[in-house]
Amino acid sequence: MFELYSPVKILASVATTLSFGYSSGLVTRTSVNTWYPTLIKPWFTPPNKLFPIAWSSLYLVMGIAAGIVWSHASKGNKLAATGLKHFAVQFGLNMLWSYLFFGLKSPGLGLIEVTALWFSIYKTWSVFTLVDPTAGWLMVPYLSWVSYATVLNASIWWLNR
Known part of the structure; x- marks a missing residue:
């Protein structure tokens, strides 16, 4: 039977995104407890405990999407290779x-x-969608969250200028 997606590539991608995501989270740890509480934040700021849950979930689905596209790239799909870049x-x-x-x-x-x-992310989503619609759909929660995070970041900047 023809295997469309490589479970090994998907698992490797998930492990990579979770690992790198965890390492970037190390930068936030000190500031989340010291500097971040001193900022004026908008009413729609989620509780701090939500962020690691949200990001872990997003890194998981991002990794699956990348693994799906990597499966296509390993079969010579040049657009998939571009998507991975x-x-x-x-x-x-x-x-x-x-x-x-x-x-x-x-x-x-x-x-x-x-x-x-x-x-x-939008560019990545658009290429992933062309390569494999499932991979594109898996990037939608990430694009949505970063849309929200952009508004949150802008609001924090505005309130604390």
Whole structure:
């Protein structure tokens, strides 16, 4: 029987996204308990305990999506290879945001960066959707969350300028 997706590639992608996501979270730990509570935040700010749950879930589905696209790329699909490059860029931007916002304690730099991140995720989503609609759909929660996070970041920047 023809195997469309490689479970090994999916598991490797999930492990990678969760590992890198965890490492970028290390930057936030100190600031979440010290600096972040001192900021004025909008009424729609979720409780801090929601963030690790949300991000872990998002890294999981992002990893599955990347593994699906990687399965296509390993069969010579050039668009899938392009999608993986876009995925790597957006993931790098994802990690950079934690450093800028929490590490440097800069909502302004975070806002500039999260805007670039949003466009990078959108590009990744559009290519993933062309490669495999399932992979595209798996990126929708991430794009939605970063849309919300962009508004939250902008609000925090505005309230604390």
